[in-house]
Amino acid sequence: MHSAGPSSIIGVVLDMKLTLIGFGVVGQGLVAILTDKAAELRRQHNFAPQIVAVATRSRGSLLHPDGLDPQGLLTAIAAGHLDHYPDAAGLSRGLDPLQIIAQSGAAVLIEAAPSNLQTGQPALDHVRAAFAAGQHVVLANKGPVAVAYHDLVARARAAGRSLLFEATVMAGTPALRTATAGLAGCQIAEVSGVLNGTTNYMLTEMERGLTYADALAQAQQLGYAETDPSADVDGWDAAAKAVILGAALFDQALDLRALPVQGIRHLTPADIAAARAAGERWKLIARITPQAAAVAPARLPLDHPLAAVGGATNAITYTTDLLGAVTLIGPGAGQRVTGAALLADLLAVHQRVSHRSIS
């Protein structure tokens, strides 16, 4: 570490009780990472996270104020339902998320359940309840921030708690933290990014000769695209990320439904060939300025930093006053990749709590 941080000074390991709402791919990934890295987190960060509650929509819920066994959680959910988790004194089953948030005694709520991009629900209610209960919030899903960023920031401030959502933009590739911490002191004039891996994969394959339909079928086969691919190919996933970047970096309150959003559905092999003939390449670009945001395919010259990013990889370029262009390239999806973002956010909360505890 290039800073002699306070946790290093005191050398005391701090427990942190966590509630996890949603226990699908992302939630299970986080639990697996916390298990794999338990010794490393304790040694390097004096950080000892402890899951006290897990809630799912249809596969049960568990709360134990003294902590749940991570491996037991993974085994139970692999068997299909949290009811398979072994009984123990003090264990509560079947509470709903709001009951759990009120009763958990957790320091942090991790919201990793699917949420509606139009309403932010049900996650939005969970986040509000967590702040009301004095908990920090780490988000894996885009809904609450895309819909109600300013309301949530106000509640976080009033509660003196953190609202963190690194996972929502490029998963573990630190698109938000690079802007807010790395580029602190710079004014960002514009952000442009390849923020949807599925469409970038498809465009890369179309450059290799596939039709749109074949590229989509291949993306679906690989698990990149859903059976209904519209969130990706029509640009809405990238647009929600643009709304979040606009909120987090420019304090904008954009309405996702009002954003100019264009996907890649209309791109033909002839379009791809025309770009190639001109020494250019199609990319689905989200562009955010302090005034506006939009998503549309664009033809970029091959030496543009975003043009070189192929396959499912994501990339983002910040145009700043002091540095000019700074570009960050990395994966934008995946179980461990998203888990890495949640862990980075948890460590940021841990650092904040550590700072306070020794003051």
Place this chain on the structure above:
Amino acid sequence: MHSAGPSSIIGVVLDMKLTLIGFGVVGQGLVAILTDKAAELRRQHNFAPQIVAVATRSRGSLLHPDGLDPQGLLTAIAAGHLDHYPDAAGLSRGLDPLQIIAQSGAAVLIEAAPSNLQTGQPALDHVRAAFAAGQHVVLANKGPVAVAYHDLVARARAAGRSLLFEATVMAGTPALRTATAGLAGCQIAEVSGVLNGTTNYMLTEMERGLTYADALAQAQQLGYAETDPSADVDGWDAAAKAVILGAALFDQALDLRALPVQGIRHLTPADIAAARAAGERWKLIARITPQAAAVAPARLPLDHPLAAVGGATNAITYTTDLLGAVTLIGPGAGQRVTGAALLADLLAVHQRVSHRSIS
């Protein structure tokens, strides 16, 4: 900001008294940036830095516990000497750096004077004196960290103060903060980077047909390379950065003099052509693992993320356990670019102090 930080909660602007050792291109750049951004820093970060002392090797020094006028400092140094700064009650002139550090009452020492890469001096003594006086330290020069990282970290911890040096690796492009904050929770298995803009510029020009000698002459004309270009072209600038990355990210204590370091002096137009014929490109690569570090030219395939980085731009790739490869691309030198790194470090100190002050 994607975190409701404590400075936002309290809404109180915090002064921070700064001492600046070295008032050349970098120091003047920082003062200009702090002046230009005074209102912005106060509004966005509740941050009100105040320069109380400036020391130079041969152009005088000034100390005023109540603060110096930034514009007056720039005007005086533009006229050739800090003696041109107007008199004022309480102003001390001609103190040496150690006297200034002891008497300044500053919260932060900014070391931006040239230092010897073999001994770290005279900056190393200044840094030690600052910690002894309970000051945080922000470094613009590589010497102290390249020579005495572990000693300085121990002193910083004992004093409960921060040691920050973002500027030393890729200037304002946040190579260190991306690794320590953005990738917190990931294990980094390897770092590889194009960390010297001068040689990257020269290699780009040699690909365009210039000989080594012509490319060097052009780099010197543009101010990228010194009259004695050996620090750049023989790889020592990149090697010092590799030592710093090894220390900061892997807790290594590498001896710069013992590092395997090879520059680009021997590369011929025939080498360049041979790489091109193989679909590759020469780059001067610094490579750091938890065990070792080295600098050498390498032939990279054109689709390698570091291969696409042309001209004086820098780039760094972190290979991590959870994310695979994450690459950061941006400028690595320049007055405002280096000033941006110092400002980011000052804001990190400010955030740490703010956290404490409201606890």
